[in-house]
Amino acid sequence: MLAGSCGRYSSTHRVAVTATDTFDYIDKRCNAVLATPVPVYGASGAAGVLQAAALREAEEAHSELEFEWLRQWGVQGAAHASTHGAYWAPRMRALLQSWRRLEARTAAHCRFLGRAAEDDDRGAAARALPEGVRCYDVLEQLLTKRRGVATANKQEGREGWAARERHRVYAELAPSYRTSLRTFSLLAH
Numbered sequence: 001m002l003a004g005s006c007g008r009y010s011s012t013h014r015v016a017v018t019a020t021d022t023f024d025y026i027d028k029r030c031n032a033v034l035a036t037p038v039p040v041y042g043a044s045g046a047a048g049v050l051q052a053a054a055l056r057e058a059e060e061a062h063s064e065l066e067f068e069w070l071r072q073w074g075v076q077g078a079a080h081a082s083t084h085g086a087y088w089a090p091r092m093r094a095l096l097q098s099w100r101r102l103e104a105r106t107a108a109h110c111r112f113l114g115r116a117a118e119d120d121d122r123g124a125a126a127r128a129l130p131e132g133v134r135c136y137d138v139l140e141q142l143l144t145k146r147r148g149v150a151t152a153n154k155q156e157g158r159e160g161w162a163a164r165e166r167h168r169v170y171a172e173l174a175p176s177y178r179t180s181l182r183t184f185s186l187l188a189h
Contacts, residue, residue, distance in 0.1 A: 023091050023095075026064065026095065027091075027094065029065075030061055030095070030098040030099075030102065031098070032061075033058045033061045033105070034098065034101055036054060038105055038108045039112055040108075041111070041112045041116055041119070045121065045124045045128070046116065046127065049127070049128055049129075050113070050116075050128060050135055051131060052135050055135060055138045055139050056138055058102065058105055058106070059142035061102065062099070062105075062106060063142075065098060065099050066157075067157050069092075069095055070092065070095060070096060070099055073088070073092050075164060077173070077175075078176050078177075079174070079176035079177050106143070109139060112128075113129075113135060113139065116128050117136075165178070
């Protein structure tokens, strides 16, 4: 964002104020979530069990990564990224890969819950979802009412970032200091 009256750029990626402001922290958090197996619900029933705590941890890490790291980095454009290319650019590409894997994990959790709900064998579904409806409620809450982010829900968060991208301040910037937040395009290179 533009900061102050001199038109300088400010980045949350330059100084770590707390232990949760470091690359190592977010990378370890994402890797811990991604290391846990995702249960699969196939034709022969469930392979694994889905717990509400695992859903919560995965979705909270996913939101933190997207809203507090990737979008904060991406909004500053390619010129900013090039000035931090040696240290931050490769780390942000790694975090983008984690984000993609977390997106796939969310989709897998949704598939699991949907298949369990459709299963005629209620006993098998109950064993796969020992917390039953709570898992559905937790996932719905985390997908629609994101806690710990500046907006009430993930969709509002994404819309908010898109609005920032359309703001007149960004229109006044050189193209290399703008980005397409919807695709994280500068991080894909």
